[in-house]
Each structure stands twice: as C-alpha cells, then as structure tokens.
Amino acid sequence: MGVYSMDQTEGELLLIYFIPESETAIAKNAEADLANDITVNRNYAVKQEASAIHPLATVKYDRLAARDYANKYTSEVTSSLGYDTSKWNPNYAWHTESGGVDCANYVSQAIYAGGIPKDSTWKPESTAWVNTGRNISNGLKQYMVDTKGYFYKTTKGGTSAGGFISAVNYSHVMFIVANDGVTMLFSAHTNDRLKASFANFSSSSYEFYYVNSSYL
Structure with a gap:
C-alpha cells in the first residue's frame, strides 16, 4: 500500500x-x-x-412398519376383561386403569414405530401420547393433525394402512391396518382387536386420519 x-x-x-x-x-x-x-x-x-x-434429515413415515407394529402388539380378545397384556409391548407403560384406557398409548406406539419422531410434547406418558384428544385440546389428534400436520382428516375411502380412526361420540382411537376400498381392517387396544373388520361400524360416528403425503 x-x-x-x-x-x-x-x-x-x-x-x-x-x-x-x-x-x-x-x-x-x-x-x-x-x-x-x-x-x-x-x-x-x-x-x-x-x-x-448430505441434506438435513427429514421425517419419513413407513406406514407398513407402523401397521406391522400394530398387529404385533395386540390380539383379538373376546373376554369381558377386554385386553390381554401378554401381547402388549413390555417396554411401554400399560394403561389398564378404569377398565382399560390404552388405546391412544397403543396408536402412538405404532405411529412412532413408523418413523414419526418423539419430542418434548409427544413422548411416552405425555398427554399428547396417551390421550385421544376427544375431550381435551392437547391430545394425540391435536398434536398429529393441528400442531405438526403429520396427518390430516379425510374420509374412510381416503385412508390406508398406517392411518387411524377416532370415535366422535366418545374417547377412543384405533389403528388402520388395511383398506382396499371395500374392506377396512383395524387393530386396537382396550378393547383389544386384531385385524378386525370395520364393516359393522357407522362411518358417520368416526373420523378418519391419514398421513400427509409429504411424509411418505
């Protein structure tokens, strides 16, 4: 210079x-x-x-892995008890209180097995994990649909294995394990069901949720 x-x-x-x-x-x-x-x-x-x-990791949902988990950890129970914990995953807490209220806990486990990640809000034993969201504003439905947008509300015909069903008139969720457009099958906890037919249920009494295509 x-x-x-x-x-x-x-x-x-x-x-x-x-x-x-x-x-x-x-x-x-x-x-x-x-x-x-x-x-x-x-x-x-x-x-x-x-x-x-090496892009940043993105959330991907393996709906068939979620389906396989759901079918593995339940059974078809016809007894008055309504559940058989010998078929449940021992790595999670079991909610058999009040006659059995494990439905959301079970559906959350299946969704997690499919690849949706846990966080500080949605994790085992949190409200968003174990509550359906039917009677409160921060349950499973609100987290998956309203907060994160992983799932969206659709029709019975718009769902496939990997989605879930929520009762309208009471607090209960079930996991969809098959739907070919004619026959829908679901698995659930309390009461425990395994690949049960949805044919005898009224669709108007239930809401159907399926994973957003961005996560498939």
Whole structure:
C-alpha cells in the first residue's frame, strides 16, 4: 500500500501527502487479493456441495412398519376383561386403569414405530401420547393433525394402512391396518382387536386420519 508523508514549513499549515505504491506493488497486492477471494469462494462452494450431498434429515413415515407394529402388539380378545397384556409391548407403560384406557398409548406406539419422531410434547406418558384428544385440546389428534400436520382428516375411502380412526361420540382411537376400498381392517387396544373388520361400524360416528403425503 502507499505511505503518508508530512511536510511543514515555518508559519504554514501541516500538509499531508499520500504517496501511492509503485505499479509493480499495486499489481502484486491485487493478485494476492484476487487469490484470497477465489479461495473464500471455493471454500463456500465446497460447503454448499457437501450440504447438497448430505441434506438435513427429514421425517419419513413407513406406514407398513407402523401397521406391522400394530398387529404385533395386540390380539383379538373376546373376554369381558377386554385386553390381554401378554401381547402388549413390555417396554411401554400399560394403561389398564378404569377398565382399560390404552388405546391412544397403543396408536402412538405404532405411529412412532413408523418413523414419526418423539419430542418434548409427544413422548411416552405425555398427554399428547396417551390421550385421544376427544375431550381435551392437547391430545394425540391435536398434536398429529393441528400442531405438526403429520396427518390430516379425510374420509374412510381416503385412508390406508398406517392411518387411524377416532370415535366422535366418545374417547377412543384405533389403528388402520388395511383398506382396499371395500374392506377396512383395524387393530386396537382396550378393547383389544386384531385385524378386525370395520364393516359393522357407522362411518358417520368416526373420523378418519391419514398421513400427509409429504411424509411418505
């Protein structure tokens, strides 16, 4: 770079002169600046390329894995008790109080097995995990549909294995394990059901939810 020179004569103001670099020095410094800019831009490009190759993880829902989980951890119970805990997953708490209120806990487990991640709101034993949301505003339905948008409300014909059913007139959810447009099958807890037919149920008394296509 150039230098500053000061010159002052008696009774005169101090004058400051800027003496520029030689043309050779200017050219050399310009080359150095250009090389630095190229290096910075190249490093940025490498980072961008790496980001494109290794994108941030996204939520993906394996509805068939969720279906398989649902069918594995329940059974068809016809006794007055309504459930058989020997078929339930021992790694989770069981809600057999009040005659059995494990339906949302079971559906949450299946959804989690399909790949929907837990967080501070939806996790085992949280309200959003174990409550259907029918009589409160922060249950399973509100979390999955209203808060996160993982699922959306649809019709019976718009669902497939991996979706869930919620009763309108009472607090109960069931997991859809098959639907070919003619026959819908569901599995559930309390009462425990395994690949049970929905044929004898009135569709108007239930709401149907299926996973948003963005997560498939």
